[in-house]
Amino acid sequence: MALEHAILVSLLEKPGSGYELARRFERSIGYFWTATHQQIYRVLKRMESEGVLGVEDVPQQGRPDKKVYSVADPGRAVLSQWLHEPIEPESIRHDLAVKIRGAAFDDPASLIEEVERHHHIHSDRLARYLTGELRDFTGPDAPAPLDAGQRLQHVVLRGGIAYERMTIAWLDDVLATLRTLGTTTGVAGPDPQGAPARPSA
DSSP, X not given: OOHHHHXXXXXHHOXXXXXXXXXXXXXGGGGTOOOOHHHHHHHHHHHHHTTSEEEEEEXXXXXXXXXXXXXXXXXXXXXXXXXXXXXXXXXXXOHHHHHHHHGGGSOGGGGHHXXXXXXXXXXXXXXXXXXXXXXXXXXXXXXXXXXXXXXXXXXXXXXXXXXXXXXXXXXXXXXXXXXXXXXXXXXXXXXXXXXXXXXXX
């Protein structure tokens, strides 16, 4: 998926300014796609110049006019075409997993602090997702019943919640393993035959 498609989806859900769109990427859109403010503004300008987006200058009292973007008909066609195209399952590139395997050739205990940092990040993200779910979908102030768009947003969020819970459980397992190994493993080097040596028990 390109950033353009995430922008089209967000603006079809609700037109908005570049700032408002960036805020959505920090919140709900961040469940499945991330982008910096600079990336968003750059792509918005290009999509406007290509006629994919329309823009309206909205007066603001005491401040410059606000540019509110919405999806033009060509933009709807672009999104429709993409929605009907097959996409490949995502390949996982996991730097931390490679580091964990590499710890067999160093001091496994030295990786504990880094894994704890990742655990903290994912725990914070899970807390934000759960707060957002309560606010937007399941709490007393959430709309009831949810419309089709809200139900689809919620199922994406539930996927994010499940992923964070799975990751935290895995990191708990990693930490337990690293702490069990401690510093007793030692540094493993290649054996004389050229094959990597297994860490000593």
